[in-house]
Amino acid sequence: EDQVTQSPEALRLQEGESSSLNCSYTVSGLRGLFWYRQDPGKGPEFLFTLYSAGEEKEKERLKATLTKKESFLHITAPKPEDSATYLCAVQGSTSGTYKYIFGTGTRLKVLA
């Protein structure tokens, strides 16, 4: 069964305390894995797309990596403004039909 599992569900960090968020996935015909950030009352904001195992992308304090079974979002020296829910999603393809599956997210709180 196609699914995306994110862990932990919630994470509290002190400012400057680096950590990683995990996204484990099972999907047929992976076409891409996506990371989004969502602030309360807003829609998700696109961060990264990863297409193949071994790929890495970086943006400011965030770095996303991909293996054949999971992806990590590494947050280096986080700041309070990094507090948000981080969502992982995968797109799969079977016989020309696409599937879009989101995880339920990791709620990150960074304390000053």
Next chain:
Amino acid sequence: KAGVTQTPRYLIKTRGQQVTLSCSPISGHRSVSWYQQTPGQGLQFLFEYFSETQRNKGNFPGRFSGRQFSNSRSEMNVSTLELGDSALYLCASSDQVGHYGYTFGSGTRLTVV
């Protein structure tokens, strides 16, 4: 440039009624997708339209339908509302079919009472 615009932002409806939500994509984007977001289920894909044609559909009952106009604006309709339809409905646009870094709107918060 202007982002994805969803109207209305908030809506309260009674069980059994129907509702229509609107989405205006980023100028030049021809793909519009709809998602339902609830605390328990997270984001679930409803359907995707590209050039006025439904290209993909999620696992939702037929009460959920949509359409796209020639100017790429899209509407989503839910008939015979149920309490479980209470959710944040998000629209996303892209310049191509498929999931390539969608830009999301801020959503419509639907409450069914």
